[in-house]
Amino acid sequence: MxxxxxxxxxxxxxxxxxxxxxxxxxxxxxxxxxxxxxxxxxxxxxxxxxxxxxxxxxxxxxxxxxxxxxxxxxxxxxxxxxxxxxxxxxxxxxxxxxxxxxxxxxxxxxxxxxxxxxxxxxxxxxxxxxxxxxxxxxxxxxxxxxxxxxxxxxxxxxxPKLDQQTISVAYRFLKAKTPEQRAAVDLDTHYSQEYLEEYVGTDKRRAILYQQYVKGISTTGMQSNYGFDxxxxxxxxxxxxxxxxxxxxxxxxxxxxxxxxxxxxxxxxxxxxxxxxxxxxxxxxxxxxxxxxxxxxxxxxxxxxxxxxxxxxxxxxxxxxTNLPKKESWWKEKRVLIRTNIQAGSNVSLNCCMLEKLHLFLLYLFGLLVLAFEYGRKLLGSLKPAQAGGSPSYIESQ
Structure with a gap:
């Protein structure tokens, strides 16, 4: 090998x-x-x-x-x-x-x-x-x-993006214990919903991929706890x-x-x-x-x-x-933004700043919840041996 x-x-x-x-x-x-x-x-x-x-x-x-x-x-x-x-x-x-x-x-x-x-x-x-x-x-x-x-x-x-869909995906991912559960959550993690709902012949792509994922996970086994962590x-x-x-x-x-x-x-x-x-x-x-x-x-x-x-x-x-615009100096960008906001008579810059800080705070809070859930799960399962085996080629959640 x-x-x-x-x-x-x-x-x-x-x-x-x-x-x-x-x-x-x-x-x-x-x-x-x-x-x-x-x-x-x-x-x-x-x-x-x-x-x-x-x-x-x-x-x-x-x-x-x-x-x-x-x-x-x-x-x-x-x-x-x-x-x-x-x-x-x-x-x-x-x-x-x-x-x-x-x-x-x-x-x-x-x-x-x-x-x-x-x-x-x-x-x-x-x-x-x-x-x-x-x-x-x-x-x-x-x-x-x-x-x-x-x-x-x-x-x-x-x-992940903090909304109802990703919170649900994160929860289901942490709870997944069987190939079927893992396959279902992986599809929502890996692909756009539009792609999954497209028809391939008479079947939706979601159904076709689901069977492939279940087969792959069942064949190779779930990734070990040590490896994933x-x-x-x-x-x-x-x-x-x-x-x-x-x-x-x-x-x-x-x-x-x-x-x-x-x-x-x-x-x-x-x-x-x-x-x-x-x-x-x-x-x-x-x-x-x-x-x-x-x-x-x-x-x-x-x-x-x-x-x-x-x-x-x-x-x-x-x-x-490159297809990216040339970056101006930090101060020049800031000066243009301030001038634009003053001329427009708006508080766009302040609002964007506040929204970004709120987003980061919510991400931090979400992370704490995920870590707390994971700690509790490990505490309950501490007497169980770690699951062995490799992960199938389809699973690529990060």
């Missing part, structure tokens, strides 16, 4: 994270050619969740199927997708301290070493995009381009410092921030904020879809990834690549 023992790699001078000799990372490679792409998946998902992108980029449908696709003039794309620590067939540490986006980025770098890839395009989804950001900041000289799908800045930005902790603790942002901006590669505008888990507002911080090297791709936009709008996502690869090959200028 293809495993990378991250403990066999020499410590990197740019990363102050020690390696655990007992951690093994399971991976698969697809296609072949000079263009290398590393795919990093998100919370609770296995590498197989990249299925539509693996097929779209390489033409391959099974691991180690060497397909040299000349589509889009890329001359062959070689993809590696892997299970993060804590899920699938990779090792599951029992301590939360062994999970962070920086530690998991170190796993990804060790995998690049294991494969002998000096440089690669690094694409991440959700938590995987957080990890990809850390990879780019830690070893910028090894990154050819960076794609961030359905990403946030971590921490409180991981809170550890990965969730990595999301809460994630943060990109201003120094790390500057490293990415000055590294010389292009960035594509791809997001589903109906994502109730990772709100597009925060993805746009990150893209703006990365101006002028970043492009924002706003698609009609939910959190798993890579499945819901796979053709559009794949085209955005091809565009990124092609732009990188021709060394496109960041100013030709």
């Amino acid at each position: 293809p495993f990378c023992n991250v403990g066999t790699q020499l410590p990197s001078p740019v990363a102050d994270v020690p390696l655990n000799n007992d951690i093994k990372i399971f991976y698969r490679t697809y296609g072949g050619g000079p263009t290398k792409v590393l795919l990093i998946i998100g919370l609770a998902a296995t590498h197989e969740a990249w299925g539509p992108q693996i097929k779209g980029l390489t033409g391959a449908t099974v691991p180690d199927d060497v397909v040299w696709s000349e589509e889009e003039g890329n001359g062959g794309i070689h993809v590696c997708a892997f299970d993060n620590r804590g899920v699938g067939r990779s090792s599951v540490p029992v301590e939360k301290s062994e999970f962070s986006t920086k530690i998991m980025a170190k796993d990804a770098i060790a995998l690049l070493d294991h494969l002998g890839w000096k440089k690669a395009h690094v694409f991440g989804h959700s938590m995987g995009a957080m990890i990809a950001c850390k990879v780019a900041a830690m070893v910028p000289d090894r990154v050819l381009s960076l794609a961030l799908l359905n990403v946030t800045g971590g921490g409180f930005q991981c809170f 550890g990965q969730l902790n990595a999301c809460w603790a994630h943060k990109m410092t201003e120094t790390e942002i500057e490293v990415i901006k000055s590294a010389g590669f292009l960035v594509s921030v791809i997001h589903g505008r109906h994502d109730i888990i990772a709100q597009i507002y925060y993805a746009k904020r990150l893209a703006e911080k990365l101006h002028p090297v970043a492009r924002m791709v706003d698609l009609h879809g939910g959190h798993l936009v890579s499945h819901e709008r796979s053709e559009e996502v794949n085209q955005a990834l091809f565009d990124l690869i092609k732009a990188s090959k021709v060394n496109m200028s960041p100013h030709d690549w």
